[in-house]
Amino acid sequence: MSELILASTSSARRALMDGLGLPYRTEAPGVDEHVAAGLSAEEAVRMLAVRKARAVQERHPDAWVLGADQLVEVGHEVLGKPQDRDAARAQLQRLLGQTHVIHTAVCLLGPGGHHSETVEDTRLTFFAVPPEELERYLDTGEWEGCAGSYRVEGRGQALLQKLEGDRTNVQGLPMLSVVRLLRQAGFDLFARP
Numbered sequence: 798m799s800e801l802i803l804a805s806t807s808s809a810r811r812a813l814m815d816g817l818g819l820p821y822r823t824e825a826p827g828v829d830e831h832v833a834a835g836l837s838a839e840e841a842v843r844m845l846a847v848r849k850a851r852a853v854q855e856r857h858p859d860a861w862v863l864g865a866d867q868l869v870e871v872g873h874e875v876l877g878k879p880q881d882r883d884a885a886r887a888q889l890q891r892l893l894g895q896t897h898v899i900h901t902a903v904c905l906l907g908p909g910g911h912h913s914e915t916v917e918d919t920r921l922t923f924f925a926v927p928p929e930e931l932e933r934y935l936d937t938g939e940w941e942g943c944a945g946s947y948r949v950e951g952r953g954q955a956l957l958q959k960l961e962g963d964r965t966n967v968q969g970l971p972m973l974s975v976v977r978l979l980r981q982a983g984f985d986l987f988a989r990p
């Protein structure tokens with residue numbers, strides 16, 4: 798198989814792909830992540846995952862390229878990555894004591910016009926915790942670089958009352974779907990190095 802490129806700057810996505818053990822490399826997509834207002838969270842993440850994968854594939858047309866994007870939806874609000882601690886506090890205040898949905902889209906592009914994509918949802922319910930506990934969680938710094946301002950595999954799991962769906966989807970890549978897309982594209986996931 799041609800080389801596989803993860804079109805991502807995300808350390809969480811890299812960690813998940815490392816666990817799979819396939820040879821791959823990463824490349825920053827370098828795309829504008831703004832989308833038209835009025836798109837649903839699912840439409841937005843799907844569009845951005847394709848945009849990221851296409852941007853890298855244009856530079857490496859013979860490669861396989863995996864792109865991904867994630868948003869948090871709570872009520873009618875859509876949350877991305879917080880810019881600072883105050884924004885992270887506001888996001889978590891919105892999520893605590895509520896149920897929210899993580900939407901993650903992945904897109905796999907390959908030689909010969911291969912294009913497969915999917916969007917996976919995971920529903921999470923958080924405990925309602927007092928403000929001082931929220932401040933202690935913010936002190937961990939886990940909010941940085943995370944849509945929704947928490948890390949489900951880190952101290953953030955102490956906020957988690959219920960999770961329905963693929964846990965890896967929360968971390969940045971729905972690995973059940975990534976494996977399915979790679980197998981459908983003909984990847985041998987246990988190829989001899």
Ligand SMILES: Nc1nc2c(ncn2[C@H]2C[C@H](O)[C@@H](COP(=O)(O)OP(=O)(O)OP(=O)(O)O)O2)c(=O)[nH]1
Nearest residue numbers: 805806807809866867942943944948949967968969
């Ligand atoms: N480790 C960890 N990371 C999380 C968690 N929830 C969200 N994230 C991270 C994964 C992604 O890096 C980020 C979602 O934002 P984006 O989809 O815009 O990706 P990002 O800009 O980080 O990287 P990329 O666009 O792939 O270069 O949030 C979590 O529970 N644990």
